[in-house]
Every structure is written in C-alpha cells, then in structure tokens.
Amino acid sequence: xxxxxxxxxxxxxxQYLNSVFKEDxxxxxxxxxxxxxxxxxNHYTAAKLLYLFDREVLLExxxxxxFGTYYALPKGPIISEVNNGISSCSEITPxxxxxxxxxxxxxxxxxxxxxxxxxxxxxxxxxxEEETDRLTTLIQKYRSAPKGVLESDIQNLPEHIDLLENExxxxxxxxxxxxxxxxxxxxxxxxxxxxxxxIQLRTKLENRC
Amino acid sequence: xxxxxxVFYLKGSEDRPHYHIIVFxxxxxxxxxxxxxxxxxxxxxxxxxxxxxxxxxxxxxxxxWVKYRNxxxxxxxxxxxxxxxxxxxxxxxxKIQTGLRAxxxxxxREVKDLLLQWDQDRLFGSSKSR
Numbered sequence: 001x002x003x004x005x006x007x008x009x010x011x012x013x014x015q016y017l018n019s020v021f022k023e024d025x026x027x028x029x030x031x032x033x034x035x036x037x038x039x040x041x042n043h044y045t046a047a048k049l050l051y052l053f054d055r056e057v058l059l060e061x062x063x064x065x066x067f068g069t070y071y072a073l074p075k076g077p078i079i080s081e082v083n084n085g086i087s088s089c090s091e092i093t094p095x096x097x098x099x100x101x102x103x104x105x106x107x108x109x110x111x112x113x114x115x116x117x118x119x120x121x122x123x124x125x126x127x128x129e130e131e132t133d134r135l136t137t138l139i140q141k142y143r144s145a146p147k148g149v150l151e152s153d154i155q156n157l158p159e160h161i162d163l164l165e166n167e168x169x170x171x172x173x174x175x176x177x178x179x180x181x182x183x184x185x186x187x188x189x190x191x192x193x194x195x196x197x198x199i200q201l202r203t204k205l206e207n208r209c
Numbered sequence: 210x211x212x213x214x215x216v217f218y219l220k221g222s223e224d225r226p227h228y229h230i231i232v233f234x235x236x237x238x239x240x241x242x243x244x245x246x247x248x249x250x251x252x253x254x255x256x257x258x259x260x261x262x263x264x265x266x267x268x269x270x271x272x273x274w275v276k277y278r279n280x281x282x283x284x285x286x287x288x289x290x291x292x293x294x295x296x297x298x299x300x301x302x303x304k305i306q307t308g309l310r311a312x313x314x315x316x317x318r319e320v321k322d323l324l325l326q327w328d329q330d331r332l333f334g335s336s337k338s339r
Binding site: 060061062063124125126127128129130133183187190191193194197198200201204205208 | 247254256286313319321
C-alpha cells in the first residue's frame with residue numbers, strides 16, 4: 001500500500017494536495033534519518049535536513065527528490081508537504097492533507113519525531129544508494145555541529161529570503177532556487193522542461209492504476 | 210513483441226518526445242515487469258555515463274544521454290501509454306545496459322534489487338540447463 005491512500009478527504013482550503021509530491025519517497029527518507037538517529041529526531045532538524053537534501057539533489061541533477069513545494073519561512077526554507085507530513089504525527093493532529101501518523105509519532109513537548117516501529121525500513125526501495133549516502137552525510141555533519149550551525153547554514157543559502165515584517169511565508173518555485181544558485185535563464189528553461197516531462201510521465205503512470 | 214531494446218515514446222508528448230528504452234526484462238520470462246530508462250537531450254546537468262551522438266540509431270537526432278536516475282520498473286500494461294517506434298540496435302542496447310550496471314548506486318534501490326534478482330535467476334537458470 002502506498003501512503004497516498006491514507007490522506008483522501010483530509011485536504012483543507014489552506015493546504016492543497018500536491019499530486020506530484022513523492023510522498024512515499026519522503027517517508028522513506030525520514031524513516032532513514034530516524035534510523036540514523038536512534039529513532040529520535042527533532043522536528044526542525046528533520047524538516048531542514050530534508051530540505052537541504054532535496055535542494056542538493058535539485059541543484060546537482062536538475063530534479064528534486066520529492067517534487068514538493070518549497071516555502072521560505074523566517075527560519076529558512078522548508079518543503080511544505082514534508083512539514084505537513086511530520087506535523088500530522090502529533091496527538092494534536094492539525095487538519096492536514098498528508099497523514100504520516102501510521103508510521104511516525106511526533107512528541108509535541110519535545111518536538112521529537114520517531115518511527116512507530118524503530119526498525120522499519122519504510123519504502124526503502126524508492127531511495128538510491130547515492131541518496132542514502134547523501135542523507136548520511138547530512139546527518140553526520142549536523143549531528144556533531146554546535147547548536148545553531150544548521151540554522152545558520154540554512155539562512156546563508158543563496159535562495160534564503162528575508163521575509164517582510166508581516167509575511168509568514170513565501171512560495172519558492174524551483175526556478176527561483178535555480179536562479180539564485182547561478183543558473184542562466186536558458187538553463188532554467190531546459191531544466192523546467194525536464195521536470196515537467198517527468199511529472200507528465202509519472203502522472204500518466206499513476207493515473208493508469 | 211516487447212523485448213530488451215524496444216523503444217517507445219509517451220503518447221501526447223509527440224512535440225518533444227523522450228525515447229524510453231526497455232533495458233532489461235526477466236531472463237526467465239516469468240516476471241512481467243520491465244526495467245526502462247529514457248533519453249534526454251538537455252544540455253544542462255547531463256549524466257555523461259552513456260551519451261549518444263546524432264544518428265547512432267534511427268531515433269537519435271541530437272546529442273542525448275540516458276537518465277539512469279529516473280530508471281523505472283514498468284509493467285507491460287504501462288506500455289499502453291506509449292507508442293512503440295522500433296528497437297535499438299545491439300550496440301546501442303549494450304551501451305545502455307552497461308551504463309545502467311555502472312549506475313546502480315544512482316537508480317532507486319527497487320530497480321537495482323530487481324536487476325540483481327534477475328541476474329541470480331539467469332545464473333541459476335543456466336546452471337539447471339547444463
């Protein structure tokens with residue numbers, strides 16, 4: 001069973017359902033991070049590491065890992081669907097389009113996300129070895145880093161946006177991330193065409209089932 | 210007949226087709242799943258593991274490369290979404306197969322595991338026939 005079957009009917013007018021988001025793959029990555037951290041991972045750290053992972057893949061290969069929606073927040077960007085998925089695991093579950101509570105628990109008092117089955121390797125076949133190596137490198141880098149290093153690194157990313165005083169968040173299209181990281185307009189057009197094709201292909205394959 | 214080397218493009222993408230190649234299938238012909246990759250002609254961030262120059266095969270009209278990272282397991286039913294345009298020549302198929310084996314760390318683990326399972330089946334299948 002894929003995770004997508006779980007969230008039908010939970011979409012609110014505030015949080016839209018992104019049909020091209022690779023939800024199972026994002027769950028696989030979070031599951032892998034949990035296993036690397038003795039099954040205790042801070043919510044903020046998880047959301048930021050998965051953003052760093054995804055944007056690294058985007059900038060090195062031209063395609064994101066999860067096909068999620070990037071948003072700039074005051075403390076740096078996140079992938080909206082990943083954050084919703086993590087948030088859905090608390091006892092006080094907000095109305096959210098993604099429900100990851102069958103797999104994870106979010107302890108509200110400590111902001112700690114854990115797998116319900118500590119040894120579960122959720123959807124592991126969706127990650128490549130290169131991707132698990134990348135996640136391992138990220139967790140190793142920030143696990144031993146002094147407090148504040150992750151937040152500082154996130155805020156120093158070329159695509160970081162200083163939001164306006166009354167602004168809670170701002171959407172960051174992939175084009176914007178490419179542009180801020182030095183890609184030319186021609187390159188961005190080409191990369192976006194490739195992303196669009198992969199989305200078209202996956203949509204057709206998934207709708208066939 | 211779908212075989213290793215069959216070439217398809219996605220229906221509805223005729224204006225800018227990406228050619229999909231069946232790279233491997235079950236050597237014992239019991240598993241109906243297929244491992245497929247597609248070609249890209251993007252000049253930005255190409256994977257240079259396996260590249261093609263124009264005219265290396267009948268459907269290659271410009272510089273192209275194999276997007277191994279997006280290798281997929283397809284079913285024969287999935288191929289109804291595609292138009293079959295022919296078969297790649299043996300040399301091109303060998304290049305793509307060699308490239309996929311060299312890229313196993315970059316493909317989804319499920320693709321790698323399936324290929325390795327088929328390799329095992331091929332080994333034991335041939336052992337039994339000796």
